Structures are given as structure tokens and as C-alpha cells.
Amino acid sequence: MSKDSLVRGYAEALYAVAEAEGAIRDVEDELFAFAKAIERHSKLREALTDPALPSDRKQAVVHDILGERTHPVTRRLVALVVEAGRAKEIGRIAERLAAVAAERRQSQFAEVRTAVPLSDAQRRRVADALGKAIGRPIEVKVVVDPSVVGGVVARIGDEVIDGSVASRLQAVKGQLGSV
Secondary structure, three states: OOHHHHHHHHHHHHHHHHHHOOOHHHHHHHHHHHHHHHHHOHHHHHHHHOOOOOHHHHHHHHHHHHOOOOOHHHHHHHHHHHHOOOHHHHHHHHHHHHHHHHHHOOOEEEEEEEOOOOOHHHHHHHHHHHHHHHOOOEEEEEEEOHHHOOEEEEEEOOEEEEEEHHHHHHHHHHHHHOO
């Protein structure tokens, strides 16, 4: 089985469980946030993917991080993925789950990276602007990434829309270099 079909299979299964439990929005958001935490923290990623670390220790790490702050379905599903030895894939599974959920709601998922958290109004404006750009409603998941400096970098599927200050400065630098 290819990694893509494995990721798709997990995402579809997680979606089905979360939907049946009436918790799809919570699970989708919490799993995405957990996946981004794993992405940012190498020690956490290493702990959850280390084959030498016993499963009960990995489950304790998951419980310590998610605790009672997340929906019980999220905790169970993350524990299931980690128990199955798929912690390395959790980022891709979370993105695919968000994409599946957006498709079922007849919209498209976009990951938006910003230097600072966005307010609900800012999130709606970004979603509206991206939706106009691609001609389809957009559901935004925001990742705070200080390397963005200012502006936003959006990824919709394989397409990247870079509206960051860094990319604008790079463009100006290129224009000045050609003068």
C-alpha cells in the first residue's frame, strides 16, 4: 500500500468516526493543531516515532499533551494513530482529514501561515480573499510561523500563494537588481 493511500485511508476512517460522534469540527481543528505541534517540536516528534519507546510511554506523552483540553474523540483517534506506529504520518493525515471535511462541506482547505495569530475577522477576510482568487469557498487553518515575518503564505493543495513581506522584498530586490 502506498503512503498516499495509507494517509487517505486513515483520514477517511478518522473522518467517519469523528462525524459519527458529532465532533468533526473539534477533531479536525485539534488534530491539525497537534500535528503542527509535532512538526515544530523535534523532541516530541522523536518521542512519538521512536520504535524503541514502549507504546504505553507514547500514550502517556499523548495524554500529557492533549489531556482534558481536547475532545475525547480527538484523544482516542490520536492514540490510535500513534499506537499503529503512524505518528510520522500524522501531519499528512491531519491535512487530508481537513481536506476531506472541507470537500464534504463543498469548500476547499487552505493552510495559511502567519507571523501572529489571526482574529476571527482576519481569518474570514483571508478566507474570502483566497476564495475569490480560486473561485471556490475556502476553509482556513492558520499556522503561526514567525519565519513569515509579515503577511501570509497560503497553501491550497499544491498551489502556494505567497503574500509575505519577505517575498515582496525579494521581488523588489529582483527588480532593483535588473535596473
